[in-house]
Amino acid sequence: MTGFRQAQSPDAKSPEAQSPDAPSPDPEAPAGSHTVTLSMQQALNRALDEVLAENPRAVIFGEDCGRLGGVFRITDGLQAKHGASRVFDTPLAESGILGMSVGLAMAGFHPIPEVQFDGFAYPAINQIVCQMARMNYRSRGALPMPITLRVPSFGGIRAPEHHSESLEALFAHVPGLKVVSPSNPHEAYHLLKYAATRPDPVIFMEPKSRYWQKGDVDLRAADTPDAGPPTGAKVMRHGRHITLVAWGAMVARCLQVADLAAEDGIDVEVLDLRWLKPIDAEALVASVRKTRRAVVVHEAPLTSGLGAEVAQLITQGCFDTLKAPVERVTGFDVPYPSGDLEDEYIPNIDRILFGIQRVLEYRRG
Amino acid sequence: MDTLPLPDDGTAAAPPTPDELRELYSLMAAVRRLDASAVAWQRQGVIPGYAPELGQEAAQVGSGYAVDTSRDFVFPTYREMGVARAMGVDMVEYMSTHKATWHGGLYDPKTSRLAPIQAVVAGSVLHAVGWAHGQTLDGSDAVAMTYLGDGASSQGDVHEAMNFAAVMKAPVVFFVQNNGWAISVPTERQVAGGSVAARGAGYGIPALQVDGNDVLAVLEATRRAFVHCRSGNGPVIIEAMTYRRGPHSTSDDPGRYRSLDEERDGAGEDPLRRFRQQLLSAGLADEAFFARAEASAAAEAEMVREGLEALGPRPGSEMFDLVFQETTPALQSQSASWREESEHV
Numbered sequence: 001m002t003g004f005r006q007a008q009s010p011d012a013k014s015p016e017a018q019s020p021d022a023p024s025p026d027p028e029a030p031a032g033s034h035t036v037t038l039s040m041q042q043a044l045n046r047a048l049d050e051v052l053a054e055n056p057r058a059v060i061f062g063e064d065c066g067r068l069g070g071v072f073r074i075t076d077g078l079q080a081k082h083g084a085s086r087v088f089d090t091p092l093a094e095s096g097i098l099g100m101s102v103g104l105a106m107a108g109f110h111p112i113p114e115v116q117f118d119g120f121a122y123p124a125i126n127q128i129v130c131q132m133a134r135m136n137y138r139s140r141g142a143l144p145m146p147i148t149l150r151v152p153s154f155g156g157i158r159a160p161e162h163h164s165e166s167l168e169a170l171f172a173h174v175p176g177l178k179v180v181s182p183s184n185p186h187e188a189y190h191l192l193k194y195a196a197t198r199p200d201p202v203i204f205m206e207p208k209s210r211y212w213q214k215g216d217v218d219l220r221a222a223d224t225p226d227a228g229p230p231t232g233a234k235v236m237r238h239g240r241h242i243t244l245v246a247w248g249a250m251v252a253r254c255l256q257v258a259d260l261a262a263e264d265g266i267d268v269e270v271l272d273l274r275w276l277k278p279i280d281a282e283a284l285v286a287s288v289r290k291t292r293r294a295v296v297v298h299e300a301p302l303t304s305g306l307g308a309e310v311a312q313l314i315t316q317g318c319f320d321t322l323k324a325p326v327e328r329v330t331g332f333d334v335p336y337p338s339g340d341l342e343d344e345y346i347p348n349i350d351r352i353l354f355g356i357q358r359v360l361e362y363r364r365g
Numbered sequence: 366m367d368t369l370p371l372p373d374d375g376t377a378a379a380p381p382t383p384d385e386l387r388e389l390y391s392l393m394a395a396v397r398r399l400d401a402s403a404v405a406w407q408r409q410g411v412i413p414g415y416a417p418e419l420g421q422e423a424a425q426v427g428s429g430y431a432v433d434t435s436r437d438f439v440f441p442t443y444r445e446m447g448v449a450r451a452m453g454v455d456m457v458e459y460m461s462t463h464k465a466t467w468h469g470g471l472y473d474p475k476t477s478r479l480a481p482i483q484a485v486v487a488g489s490v491l492h493a494v495g496w497a498h499g500q501t502l503d504g505s506d507a508v509a510m511t512y513l514g515d516g517a518s519s520q521g522d523v524h525e526a527m528n529f530a531a532v533m534k535a536p537v538v539f540f541v542q543n544n545g546w547a548i549s550v551p552t553e554r555q556v557a558g559g560s561v562a563a564r565g566a567g568y569g570i571p572a573l574q575v576d577g578n579d580v581l582a583v584l585e586a587t588r589r590a591f592v593h594c595r596s597g598n599g600p601v602i603i604e605a606m607t608y609r610r611g612p613h614s615t616s617d618d619p620g621r622y623r624s625l626d627e628e629r630d631g632a633g634e635d636p637l638r639r640f641r642q643q644l645l646s647a648g649l650a651d652e653a654f655f656a657r658a659e660a661s662a663a664a665e666a667e668m669v670r671e672g673l674e675a676l677g678p679r680p681g682s683e684m685f686d687l688v689f690q691e692t693t694p695a696l697q698s699q700s701a702s703w704r705e706e707s708e709h710v
Contacts, residue, residue, distance in 0.1 A: 059502070085502050091532055096491055096525035103495020103509075106438075106480065109502070111495075126522075130485050131492070137687050138469035138481045144690050176688055199690035278693035 034220045041211040043185035044074045044150075047192040048112065052082045055110055058196065060087045062097055062114035062150075071116055072152055072211055094120050098127035101147045102135060110146045112196055118153045118205075119162025132201050133176030145176075148196040149203050153181065154248050154299050155346055156209030158339030165336055166300035168247070171203045172277040172309070179276040181205040183236070183251035185215040190230045191274065205276075207249035232280035235287065239269035242293040242356055245284065245310050247273040250297045250347065257352045266356065276306055284310065285317030292318070295327040295355040297347050302330045324362030329355040366562055369571040369589055369601060378588035381581065383649050389430060389580055390644060391658045393422040393637055396447040398662035399456065399669060403446075403463065407615040411673060412464045416444045420578070420610030423636035424542050426451045427583030428510070428605070431591055434478045436507035438496055440489040443482055444542075445512050454479050456665070457672030464673050487513055487520035490539070494526045497535035497600075508594040510538040510587075516547025518561045527600070531568040534599035538590045539570075541602065542577060544609035545631055549622035562604035570600050577605030578636040581643075608632040681707065 038046065051058050060075055066089040069076030079087040090097050094115050101111040115121045121128065128149070135145050155164030171179045180195055180202060182188035188206070195202040236251060237258050244254040251272045258268035271287050273279065288294045294314050296307040311326035329347045337345050381389065396418070403415040418425060425447025432439055432452055441448055449459045449472075458472035462482045469481025483489040493511035500507045517523060518541060530537045541561045545552050553559070565572030571593065575586045583605055590601035610632050612619050619628070644650040685700035686692070 091525070091528055093525040093528070095522055096494075096529045099491020099522060099526065100495035100498065100529060103492035103497070104499045105495075106474075106492060107496045107499030107503075109499055126485065126488070127491065131488060135481070136690060139474050140467065140469070140471070140683075141687050141690065142474050143481070146690075178689075178693075278695055281694065 035216050035218045037214050038185045038189070038217050039212050039214045040182070040185045040188045040206070041073060043189040043217050044192055044206065045076055045078070047189045047196070048075060048078060049081065051112070051193060051196045052078065052086055055197065057108060058086070058110045058112060059104065060112045060114070061090050061100075063090060063092050063116050065089060065114050070114060072206075072208065074150070074152075074206070074211075075114070094122075094124035095127050098124040098132060098149070101149070102127060102131045102145065105132075105145045105147050106135070106143050110148075110196070112148045112150065114150045114152075116152065117159075117163045117208075118151050118165040118167055121149075121151055121167060128171075128177070128203075129174050133174050136200065137176060144199045145201045146199045147201045148192075148198070149201065150192075151203060151205050152208040152211075153205035154207050154209065155336060155342050156207075156249060158342065161336070161338075164342065166298065166331065167203075168205060168276045168298075169300055169304060169306045169309075172279075172306060177201055177203055177277065179203045179205065180274060181207065181248040181276060182274070183207065183246075183248060183272050184210070184213070186217045187230070187234075187272070187274065189217050189219070194230050205248060209249045210252065213252070230274065233274055233283035234272045235269060235283075236272045237268065237270040239267040239291065241267045241269075241291055242295065242359060243269045243271055243284075243287045243291045244352070244356075245271050245273055245287075245294060245296040245314075246298065247276060248299070250299060253347065253349065254297055254352065257349055257356070260349065260353065261356060266360070268356070273310070279309065279313060281313045281317065284313050288314050288318045289321055292321050292323045293359045294322075295329055295352065295359055297329045297352055297355070299331050299346050301333045302328060303333050305330055324359045327355045327359045366560065366572065366574040366604075368565065369573050369586075369593060372592050372596065378585060378592055381584060385430075386581075386644060386649055387654065389426060389584070390637075390640055390650065390655075391661065392426045392430065392451050393447075393580065393640065394655075394658040395662040395665050396422050396426060396450050397637055398659070398666045399450070399460075400446060402666040402670065403460065404611070404615060406670060406673070407463075411670065412460070414465075414615050415463045416614045417611035418444050418447055418609075420608045420632055420636065421542055421544055422447050423580035423640065424544075424577035424583055424605040424607045427580040428540050428587045428603070430584055431587035432478065432510060433507075433591075436505065437591070438478050438480065438493075438507065438509050440480045440493040440496075440509065440511040441482060442486070442489070442512050442514065442517070443484050444514075445482075448512065449477075449479055452477065452479060456669045457676065460669060460673055461676060464676060466676055467679060487517035487522045487526075490517070490520075490526040491522050491529070493537050493539075494530045494533070494535050497530065497537045497594075498533050500536055501533070506536075506595045506597075508536045508538060508591050510540055510591075512540050512542065514541065514547065515543040515545070515552045515555050515561065516550070518556055518564075519547075527564070527568045527570060527602070530600040531570050534597070536594035536597070537600040538587065538594060539600060539602045540587070541604040542607055543604055544577075544607050546609050546613070546619075546623075548613040548617060549619075551623075560604060562602050565602040570602050571598075572602040572604065574604045574606060577607030578633060578639065580636060580640050607636075 307328040429448035429451030462470040493509040497509040562572035562574040
């Protein structure tokens with residue numbers, strides 16, 4: 001019972017938007033266990049539910065976030081449980097949603113707005129870049145902006161135009177913003193709970209193609225029961241020969257690639273970057289010092305993508321031991337294509353394997 | 366134009382007392398003097414730039430005077446020195462933005478109840494709506510007042526803000542200073558229909574168009590708007606019709622787009638001279654009072670100049686330290702490099 005590509009929601013902006021299974025109010029877990037099996041949609045919903053319960057200043061709003069529960073149902077049931085003053089619908093205007101978030105933060109609230117799809121963050125860019133990202137600075141720290149902007153992001157669901165964008169490089173380039181993207185339900189639960197309790201603005205990029213994939217979520221702590229907060233990158237698979245660096249939906253794809261490469265005797269390490277700003281340079285360097293080879297994988301276009309930043313950080317920290325230039329396997333420098341062509345655009349298993357091959361076969365001189 | 370209903374109990378806001386009237390004049394005189402001084406300071410090299418508000422003293426002082434700084438919050442643009450002064454904001458800390466000390470100014474927005482100076486036209490109008498909705502959520506009767514001009518009224522954010530505020534019944538006063546000019550573009554080429562207040566009808570927002578050069582009309586309109594907002598009736602638009610007598614900024618040359626004759630005809634009666642005549646006619650002030658007001662304004666401007674000249678640059682480390690509440694390794698690293706390479710530490 002996965003709910004993947006089930007009923008269509010009647011939504012003006014997204015005829016492709018998918019409905020989940022009805023989220024279960026109780027964790028699907030055996031008694032006494034701290035681990036539950038949840039889809040990413042359920043994990044995000046649970047995290048928001050807990051944030052609302054734990055922080056009376058937290059408020060959730062955006063287009064269709066209230067009664068409908070969002071076009072992806074991430075806020076499903078939250079208005080009924082926490083009330084219409086905590087979870088509410090706004091008029092359909094992204095600049096208004098973000099500008100309002102800035103004002104609410106100035107009034108001491110912790111806004112958790114939603115922009116319905118990545119491409120609709122553009123109408124809010126002035127409020128995100130010129131206002132939200134700078135108000136703490138402009139006010140010399142007197143007016144912090146504890147705003148967690150949730151953005152269903154990236155491609156892979158055959159959506160209409162503007163519903164499949166990867167904006168991480170744009171946001172990461174803006175001083176005053178932090179950017180994070182979860183790769184699975186466990187990460188989604190902990191990263192959102194962490195992001196939504198921070199005193200700074202965080203762009204929370206949800207990989208919409210992974211919303212309905214289920215996974216184990218250890219509710220106790222971020223990574224392991226004794227670990228600290230989920231602040232840096234995370235090794236999702238240990239390997240000795242090459243490091244694949246990815247985030248969001250590309251992490252699962254890289255893990256698939258690692259399985260296939262293992263059949264050929266290639267031992268691939270997969271590093272989930274998680275935080276796209278600040279980037280965990282130490283984790284990048286630690287991994288590549290060991291493997292001495294790296295491929296960075298992202299859906300966003302190649303030129304000036306975050307892969308360039310990752311490659312530079314690796315080169316800076318590992319130049320003496322690198323066996324080959326850092327390879328990038330990414331989307332192309334084209335507008336995100338229609339659904340029929342998106343499998344040609346998003347890095348697929350073959351293209352990532354070719355990238356690995358290029359690195360492994362590289363010879364100096 | 367006035368579509369703002371009287372309060373439920375039928376009472377209008379109380380008229381200003383004689384002491385309040387004299388205080389209003391003193392404030393306007395202080396603002397006029399400081400404004401003229403700031404232009405001179407720019408010419409003298411004390412400050413690199415300034416956006417004068419000459420001619421808008423009545424609109425700014427009259428509206429700012431209505432604010433209850435124990436609870437309300439004001440969202441200015443970059444041309445609200447008169448509002449800030451009427452609210453009691455420290456003028457050295459306010460003017461520091463024009464000395465290029467810190468973009469938002471050095472004043473504490475929380476204690477002064479004035480948001481940081483905003484350089485994006487209409488940038489803070491939505492913030493007022495969010496802040497005001499926060500008051501609704503908190504059950505507070507505090508009011509947000511946001512300033513904008515005829516030029517800003519063309520921005521989409523103003524439409525979004527008015528629509529959001531009306532839908533949510535947010536306690537916001539949209540205070541429009543229609544000063545006739547957006548840098549070089551006159552109102553008739555900026556505001557379709559000729560009135561920002563008239564747009565209120567489309568949002569179901571009560572609106573007032575007032576003589577922005579009449580400080581008493583502005584004060585009364587603003588007080589009425591605050592009463593309306595405090596009672597949970599939602600937003601109000603006030604359009605104060607005034608005139609930007611000076612340039613857009615100390616870098617602007619109005620001679621390129623309007624003649625002196627046009628300026629004289631458009632500006633109408635000087636708001637200070639007009640109020641002075643009113644006070645004299647009513648017997649509420651005499652020449653000695655006006656002389657004291659002028660002397661006090663001159664002394665204040667001199668103190669502000671001394672304060673600005675004494676104001677050194679902020680430590681460069683603040684560039685890094687004030688970006689986030691929780692800094693990042695990259696910022697720490699850049700800060701350390703900067704110290705090493707620029708301060709030779």
